Amino acid sequence: MISLTEIEHPVNFVVFGATGDLSTKKLFPSLYRLFLEKALPKSFQMICVVRSTLSHEHFVKLIEKNCTSKEKNPEHFKTFAQLISITVLNINQTNSFKTLSTQLATHMLNILYFAVPPTLYGQLTSGLAKTGCLSNSTRVVVEKPIGNNLETATQINKKLTQYFNETQIFRIDHYLGKETVQNIMALRFGNAILEPLWCAERIQYIQITVAEDIGVESRGPYYDSTGALRDMVQNHLLQLLCIVTMEPPAQINAYAVRDEKLKVLHALRPIQPNDVVTKTARGHYIQDSYQMNQMSYINETGVDPLSQTETFVAIKTEIDNWRWAGMPIYLRTGKRLRNRHSEIIIQFKEVPHKLFGHTSSHLLANRLSINLQPEENIKLFLNAKTPGKGMNLEPMALNLDLTSHSKSRRWEAYERLIIDIIQGDLTLFMREKDVLSAWQWIDPIILGWQQYMPQPEPYIIGSWGPVAADQLLARDGYIWHNPL
Ligand code: BG6
Numbered sequence: 459m460i461s462l463t464e465i466e467h468p469v470n471f472v473v474f475g476a477t478g479d480l481s482t483k484k485l486f487p488s489l490y491r492l493f494l495e496k497a498l499p500k501s502f503q504m505i506c507v508v509r510s511t512l513s514h515e516h517f518v519k520l521i522e523k524n525c526t527s528k529e530k531n532p533e534h535f536k537t538f539a540q541l542i543s544i545t546v547l548n549i550n551q552t553n554s555f556k557t558l559s560t561q562l563a564t565h566m567l568n569i570l571y572f573a574v575p576p577t578l579y580g581q582l583t584s585g586l587a588k589t590g591c592l593s594n595s596t597r598v599v600v601e602k603p604i605g606n607n608l609e610t611a612t613q614i615n616k617k618l619t620q621y622f623n624e625t626q627i628f629r630i631d632h633y634l635g636k637e638t639v640q641n642i643m644a645l646r647f648g649n650a651i652l653e654p655l656w657c658a659e660r661i662q663y664i665q666i667t668v669a670e671d672i673g674v675e676s677r678g679p680y681y682d683s684t685g686a687l688r689d690m691v692q693n694h695l696l697q698l699l700c701i702v703t704m705e706p707p708a709q710i711n712a713y714a715v716r717d718e719k720l721k722v723l724h725a726l727r728p729i730q731p732n733d734v735v736t737k738t739a740r741g742h743y744i745q746d747s748y749q750m751n752q753m754s755y756i757n758e759t760g761v762d763p764l765s766q767t768e769t770f771v772a773i774k775t776e777i778d779n780w781r782w783a784g785m786p787i788y789l790r791t792g793k794r795l796r797n798r799h800s801e802i803i804i805q806f807k808e809v810p811h812k813l814f815g816h817t818s819s820h821l822l823a824n825r826l827s828i829n830l831q832p833e834e835n836i837k838l839f840l841n842a843k844t845p846g847k848g849m850n851l852e853p854m855a856l857n858l859d860l861t862s863h864s865k866s867r868r869w870e871a872y873e874r875l876i877i878d879i880i881q882g883d884l885t886l887f888m889r890e891k892d893v894l895s896a897w898q899w900i901d902p903i904i905l906g907w908q909q910y911m912p913q914p915e916p917y918i919i920g921s922w923g924p925v926a927a928d929q930l931l932a933r934d935g936y937i938w939h940n941p942l
Contacts (some may be wrong), residue, residue, distance in 0.1 A: 468502070469567045469880060472546075472571065473506050473570065476507060477520060478574070485872060491511055495867075499876070501823070505542075505543055508544060511548070518539045525538070549585060552588055555589035555591060558591055568595070569596075569880065579614055579617050580614075583622075586621075594626075598626060600629050602629070603692055606683070607910070608901050619890065631694060631697050635871030635872060635886060637872075638831070638860065643710070649878055653706075658782050661805065662805045665802070666801075667936065668791040669797060670794070670798055671795060672793060673755070678758045683767075685771075686740075686770055686791055687903060688900070690771075700718075701722065703781070703787075705718050705781070720892055725778050725782075729899075731903075734907055738773045739927040740768035740914045741792070742917070745919060751934060769793045770791070772788065775788075775789065788925060788936075795921070798832055801828065820848070825838075833861070834868070837857050839855050842854045904940050
């Protein structure tokens with residue numbers, strides 16, 4: 459890996475699908491913040507590839523609001539906008555790739571960001587290859603979900619690997635770029651005291667929740683053909699699970715870290731289609747009669763009124779290896795839940811002999827809570843004596859507040875990942891085998907749902923999901939840790 463200041467050759471950051479949601483809401487604002495921090499290489503330009511004629515002025519207007527929401531210096535934005543050029547490309551006409559090929563000289567580092575649907579990857583890459591736009595140093599960036607099952611993911615990867623080798627492909631899962639997610643590694647492997655406790659012998663269960671309060675917003679058609687399992691579990695939640703449970707890698711590099719995560723995916727106990735009724739819950743949100751301004755999922759724009767797509771999923775799983783055998787892991791994610799709240803709970807076992815059992819009704823087993831968003835903190839709940847008479851114990855939290863602890867600005871996931879792409883660091887990106895292993899585990903669940911649970915269970919907007927999700931835990935004698 460080289461540092462950005464050492465990058466002397468010019469970098470072209472080419473965005474296909476530059477006017478789409480991802481580009482305008484995430485990529486350009488992230489690039490702008492990196493620009494303000496002078497974190498981009500000295501010679502850097504952005505080429506926005508669009509389908510039909512669009513003026514520079516119009517495009518810049520389109521991204522300005524999102525870019526400058528936190529920083530209002532018009533001069534800075536103006537300078538940033540000068541680094542942007544617009545190229546029109548009709549993917550169906552080989553001729554149309556010519557302008558782009560003249561911009562992508564081979565002595566430059568060309569980064570091609572495919573912010574377009576995966577169905578276009580094949581045609582786009584072959585057009586680029588035929589017109590001399592690709593070289594051995596080109597990097598390509600693709601977004602999740604790659605495919606919608608093992609078969610389609612295999613096809614998409616085949617198309618990509620026809621033109622690029624694995625070290626040129628940056629498969630993004632933006633959760634891996636989040637500060638708090640990387641902090642899980644820091645917590646686990648930068649502190650010796652946790653390791654002896656990090657196993658099924660000491661931990662009762664793990665819960666991973668990624669709850670959103672937003673609905674599908676303007677992404678109805680995409681979401682309706684995808685659903686929460688493919689949109690969130692196949693990638694973000696499984697990645698979180700891997701980071702929490704993987705063995706310590708020998709080094710923090712792209713090979714060691716990804717190999718350890720892959721071993722977790724291989725050891726995840728498969729959920730067979732006929733297990734879905736007892737091991738999963740799925741639901742979709744419905745309108746709350748008190749809050750008529752938020753509509754039911756099936757009434758959202760672009761969603762089929764008879765849709766059977768889930769906006770919520772909960773799963774109980776286990777990892778069949780020496781460290782974790784026999785300990786349940788619960789995953790859940792959903793839209794239009796009570797709050798935006800992402801948290802990993804490590805619930806330790808109770809004390810072996812309850813000395814304070816009679817006087818301390820609140821005595822709870824120790825719990826480590828890793829809050830990913832919106833708060834970013836790590837809390838360890840310990841029992842301590844309540845002041846005053848008697849010997850009453852109550853849980854209190856040791857709170858590591860990650861936001862107030864450091865004065866430096868917290869980077870957003872895409873900022874970190876863009877820098878990694880420029881530096882050629884693949885540690886936080888997925889390999890083909892990682893993506894395919896995740897699909898291999900997901901596919902039987904999809905099949906099981908089609909056969910045994912075709913209809914998602916309704917849950918009210920603003921709740922914590924369908925009743926079946928609570929029952930999933932209640933069967934094991936547990937409850938979800940919901941924030942107040
Ligand atoms: C995306 C999903 O990958 O992640 C969205 O496609 C979801 O449906 C989003 O809303 C959540 O990301 P974050 O960073 O806001 O938690």
